[in-house]
Amino acid sequence: MQEINDGNMNFAFVVTNKQGSNQSVFVKQAPPYIKVMGEQWPLTRQRMTAEINALNYQSSVCPEMLPEVYYQSEALSVVIMQNLSQHAILRTELIQARYLPRLAEDLSTFLAETLFYSSSFALSSLNKKAMISKSNNQDMCKITEDFVFTYPFEHHEMNDYNPALSQTVIDSIQKNPNVRAHVAQMKYMFMNKPEALLHGDLHTGSVMVNGLETFVIDPEFSFVGPMGFDIGALIANLYINYFSHAHKRSVEAANYCQWLLQTIDDLWYKFEAKFLSLWAEHELSIQSPFMGKDLTGGTHQTFRQAFLQQVLSDSLGFAACKMIRRILGVAKVADFMQFKKDQKLRAKLETQTLNMAIEILVNRHAYTSIADVNKLAEDLVAV
């Protein structure tokens, strides 16, 4: 048995069969406190109930991208599952500039299937409300409310700034009433838009990959919230990775950056196509479509396009908050921290990211495609 020290919240172990060295399982258990902080930082074990609930749901709609669960116990706050020994954390792979040809295809499937099948389009209102009750994860939601949407935007003692980051840039967010109002709108939406059962923390550290497979792990922040929160988390972390490569003046880096931007574009485009396809297929199979009968043709299509445009705007707003909190908040990302011995370089990349975040937050309703967002990212690097 080997303890895994990656996570902050929970205990994790790989248990190997001494008789057959290829046989191993992954064991995760939530103590009634935050693991890395110790018993003086209590946190309820509700998070493991939420994780088990999410693993069960996600496996039911998208089994090929979930680790197989062998045993689960809400009472013990423990889950024993497939050990993904042949896979690496996506963030690490992206930092090492590995090409992952299946990434957009797989993650768009995960998003489309998990978000559609838990939405008001697929579930009866009765089942939807039951899912909301069952998926209550209040303590973890509060952590997100504070650490993603509040502390990074005020002078909070837990914030951690790169000393080379200019105060003017920090102030352009924290002291900009318009930016602050948009962030507060996203926080309010996080708390008041229970659209679908989310992963809840879908950054590139919650995905494991190899050339053939993609797995989504660690849904301990899962709750019923706005679809754009999961999509935005992924997009935010992919753009962060983009800025961590785009400053390099090599052909290899330029090619990798093109692949990253193409992947973000594909991720959204494929998500949209798959979500629309699930929706159309579902409504063909039921008698009463969500918006009532279409009397002219084109009615359902018009609503569905408007709906996906709203999901895109929400995703950009949430992506912006996620990008900002990784720079001004306490939780950092390795994509930028790898440069911590060159704080000026790190500050340059952080500034590009923050400027992008402000733009896609404040003008999120004006963007109708990822192509325009990609153009913005490229322009910010070219300055």
Added chain:
Amino acid sequence: MQEINDGNMNFAFVVTNKQGSNQSVFVKQAPPYIKVMGEQWPLTRQRMTAEINALNYQSSVCPEMLPEVYYQSEALSVVIMQNLSQHAILRTELIQARYLPRLAEDLSTFLAETLFYSSSFALSSLNKKAMISKSNNQDMCKITEDFVFTYPFEHHEMNDYNPALSQTVIDSIQKNPNVRAHVAQMKYMFMNKPEALLHGDLHTGSVMVNGLETFVIDPEFSFVGPMGFDIGALIANLYINYFSHAHKRSVEAANYCQWLLQTIDDLWYKFEAKFLSLWAEHELSIQSPFMGKDLTGGTHQTFRQAFLQQVLSDSLGFAACKMIRRILGVAKVADFMQFKKDQKLRAKLETQTLNMAIEILVNRHAYTSIADVNKLAEDLVAV
């Protein structure tokens, strides 16, 4: 004991003390079916639990506008309360062109207090989620989803059209994909925006008035939903009443119409001022304001204004759906039905109302004040 036959859903009685003729109480009981339809139309008694829950909440924040409750039993689905014998239904008073000088003041207080104190700004997330669970009223929400947001917009057998209403006008809603998409967005918002504990059916038949007092009654559709749904219901029914008077060519009618428009303007303006005042007062009393610390001055104000603008847009969208459903759906209003012997006149008023509804639905984000909405109503009458 006298049975009251006003309501469709529940049994209602006035019980008078034979010894003291001025002493009476009002008794309301929900059977496990829709009263007017009989036992072959089952409906759970959840609606009385929701009504009791709403009466308790509304009384706690706004006691002067709620009938006093003497006895309540969820098990018996019964409530015994103050008999409002000195008050009349607001809709009836408006049809009779009675001036009600306290109306905007009182209803704006009811809206500001009930909506603010059940919002994410006033409640902890834990208490908010508890309120959502406790206020589940799924069966009644389903009735609204169907009868307000779906049936009136398709060729549904339950719809009931004025035979004098032009098919072109009906088609301009039912066969307009853009209008239909906006209605679907409002339906989706109704189901996916649990902002505050609503009355849930706040039309002018759910308000009782005399010159001195205003009471809000019958919250059997209460649930946690979008703030704009309650505000929109009131506004919709006030504009419906406006169109029922505005065609008359008398000075008295013109004066009454001016009072109605002023009342709608006051209702919104006073609601906004009171909501903002409750919010500011509440955040002065707590350590951590919703959006974090204001570092420059003006930050909280910017968000609060943007938030209220969103509530106004939502209110207009919901008002539009409510106006349309009273004309194309099954449930009619006396404001127009009083003219049923002159179907052409009725159709003219219905057409004005439908044209207004389309405009404030589709362009709801463009309206920044009720003054512009009032101007639209006046222009539609002048055509």
